[in-house]
Amino acid sequence: MSVFSDRLVADGWREYRDQFKKYSRNFYKRFETPTVCACNSEKFGMRVEIHVFDPIPEAAIQRESLEMSLSGELPDGIWIKIGHWAIQGGVDEALMLIPRMLAVWEFAALWKEAK
Numbered sequence: 001m002s003v004f005s006d007r008l009v010a011d012g013w014r015e016y017r018d019q020f021k022k023y024s025r026n027f028y029k030r031f032e033t034p035t036v037c038a039c040n041s042e043k044f045g046m047r048v049e050i051h052v053f054d055p056i057p058e059a060a061i062q063r064e065s066l067e068m069s070l071s072g073e074l075p076d077g078i079w080i081k082i083g084h085w086a087i088q089g090g091v092d093e094a095l096m097l098i099p100r101m102l103a104v105w106e107f108a109a110l111w112k113e114a115k
Contacts, residue, residue, distance in 0.1 A: 002025070002052060002054070002064055003064070003090075004052045004064050004066065004090065004091050005025050005027070005052055007091045008027045008050060008052070008091065009027075011029075011095075012029060013027040013028065013029045013050065014027060014028055014029065015027050016028060018049075018051070021051050023053065023054075024051040024052055024053045024054075024067070025051070025052045026049060026050075026051050026052075027049065027050045027051075027052070028047050028048065028049045028050075029047070029048055030043065030044060030045045030046065030047050030048075031045045031046055031047075031048060031098065031102055032044065032045045033045045033046045033102055033105065033106060034106060034109075035074075035075065035105065035106055035109035035110070036072075037072030037073050038072070038073040038074065038075055038077070039072075039073045040072070046070055046072060046102060046105055047070070047072075048068065048069070048070050048098055048101065048102075049068065049069050049070070050066060050067070050068050050091075050094060051066065051067040051068070051069075052064055052065075052066055053065045053066070053067070064090075065086060065087070066086075066087040066090070066091070066094050067083065067084065067085050067086070067087065068083065068084045068087060068094050068097060068098075068101070069081060069082065069083040069084070070082045070083075070101050070102070070105060072105070074108060074109050075109060078108075080105070080108050082101050082104050082105060084097055084101070
């Protein structure tokens with residue numbers, strides 16, 4: 001395992017296979033939120049995913065990179081995807097972004113069109 005992957009597993013993240021991200025190690029964790037994904041209403045909170053990519057052999061700087069995403073169906077049927085790509089600094093910096101992503105999700109879920 002990588003340093004990033006080891007840290008995520010230690011923090012309770014679960015690894016899974018992602019057919020669209022075959023070149024990364026993929027992890028998820030659910031976080032408590034007032035609004036849940038409408039199509040997964042039987043599950044609590046929202047799922048945040050972190051994708052850990054190995055260094056590119058040709059790259060001048062050899063380091064792992066991270067992507068993070070949250071996606072779901074809002075109560076009115078609109079789908080939303082919140083993502084952060086090329087996270088610099090590592091797992092700690094990525095984990096600090098989660099409350100902000102969840103706040104954006106809640107803002108979108110509670111948004112009412114101005115009339």
